[in-house]
Amino acid sequence: MRIFSLYLTSIICGFCMMALEILGGRLLQPVFGSSIDVWAAIISVFILSLSIGYVVGGRIADKSRSNLPLAWVVLAAGAFYCLMTWYGLSFSHTLSEPIQTARWGVLIGALVLFLPPSLLLGSVSPMLVKLVFTNAAHVGRTTGTLYAVGSLGNVLGILVTDYVLLEKFQLTSNLMVMGLILGTLGLIHLFVRVEATMAAPAPASSAAPGTGSGTAATGAVA
């Protein structure tokens, strides 16, 4: 049950993150058009925030022994989704004309709109690794399964948004519902405590540098 709920967290976060990538096009297209530049900007911003999110999430995971930080991160991401129904389109429209017409302008739009929520969701994976992890002998299998589950959520997020959500519901409704789902998930984590079951983390100096998941794993082995 515990493992299942953590996997479910991973799937939901993965789903919402990639759904935002597809929906994000809708926040930028009215102003920036739909050329290849728009998609290049969106994809690069999401990958960038994943990379930052992994580092930050890994560090936080090392310092914590429960799901409390995870709860705050998911809750904050949910809040961004809800608020984006308000400021998303308006922000694109209020950018000045030189920014709207410049080729790099869309990068600025994508950075401001998508970096905060996707960075938060990106930091979820390393935190989950720490919580799912039970046995040093199974470190590869555990992290592998967790990443597979999260990526499955990504795939579903892209396809379901493309084939169903975009056609059936308004942009703002999609964002709002996802925000509420993320918020509820965050609140559950806030009020239902999940302890990390691994041994106490080793001193930070012995932790190998690298990605969040790597740090968490080596910390536990030590």
Next chain:
Amino acid sequence: MSWKLLGLLLFAVAATLGFCFRDNQYRLDSKRMAADQEVLDHRDSAYTSMTWVASPSENYLQLRFFDKVEGGVCLHPTWQELVDLKDPRLAHLVPATRPEMAPPAKIWPFTWTPDPGTVSNSPYVRLFPLSILMNNKLVAAAGTDPRQANARILVVGLGSGAGIAVLAHHFPNAAITVVDIDRKVVEMVRDHFPLIRWLSEQKRADGEPRLQFKIGDARQFIHFHGERKEPSYDVLILDAYTAGSTIPSHLMTREFFLDCARVLDDDGILLANVIGSYGTSGPDNTIEGEKHRVLGGAIRSFRAAGLVSVINFPVLSVWETAGDFNLADPRNNIVVASRKPLEPKGAGDERWERLKSFVLFPEVAAGKNVSRQYLLRHTKDDNDWATSLVDASVIEGPDPTFASKLTPSPTALKSITFRNSSDKDAIKAARRAVVAWAQKERGGKMPCNWDERETDQDAIALREIDWVLYARETYLTSVVAAREVTKHGGEALVGDKDFLDETKAPDNAILHDAPIFTDQRPNADILNR
């Protein structure tokens, strides 16, 4: 525990704010737009977000994609008004029974629903008939009246359906196939444009549908045309765009045009709407100038695909004339291409006389479908239109002589006139009238920038448009411009030699650094901004 409750509270606040201030998918109240715009319906699809917007004062029904106007059709004359003319030349538009239409969205405030006719309010779609008129084989087969041509037409990209309506008006025997990637666009047009819905249910005498829709990517549809063993087309019209005036890059390559040439009859005409410019703007060829590469690239790519004879029909603004227009401005261009020569064979050339004598909407009298609207301007800021446009009755209601205080200022066209005034009292009176109207009719909601607190608009203008006359005039201007093939022919624009070289165009061309777009280097997507 208190931290957790704070978290709950903060999230609840965020969710409530987001819900209460959630954005509309479309924007109506902006300058340069009519103040009385209303939404007939809005839908989203996987490809786009579309809104039918109507303005009674400016006489249009437009389908907008991501808030961008992609063409529209006049509300008047309505289809019923065309039928009521009882003109034998319009017998092909008289329905036995009218089609059942979808109801408008709840937000639509009027008790009537639009029943637009065929007069379009965007100039470029009115040039679509050129494709049939320039096809000598079609016209010869039709005998004395080119309107009777049995044209097989393939149109890529539906948009609002305004171009289809123009073709259907003038060519009763046309069999039109429209390919569009988005099922929802076709549904949207069929649900709210009665004439188009009716046409799609009609058959020609020989059993061919007068209008049919194919859902799919045009590249695939055209590529696999040969396998379906269908007859070739007399006319192919390319008008597919995504948001932001961008042609999908795979529909703007030499390889695609080779496929296009294959589905065209030997005398077939390809007609493409290309948003681009003739030249670079700014002294050092700054970024806006990239638009000219799209136009030049399209022309070179057509020629590289074997459609060697190319003539461009530029769509001019009301301030421009055929002999004098701004080469740097991006504009709609109707590029016509064919395997067979299109150039006029000297003065009195039969084909070009046919183009010139063609009258758009000849059954509809001029002077009846006129829109009159007021707006405020910044004269210092390049004559910027600073407000939305309000119907003349709003200001002339309280003061019927208001228009006579303004000074006429002619345009290049008879169908559009402006009257201006910088008189402060006149501006003040106009503002007062608009405020009173907004309070009485709109529950106090002010149209864009008409508020009395705003003071930097220093001139008022009245714009009058006669839509039918406007259609005829803009058509003729483009034809007269294109007739000068030394300026608008393919050879003049992109050079007369080496048009197979992908890397560079010859120096003697006007659009001298136009590339050939290929599947390997389909640059249109990036450049067309």
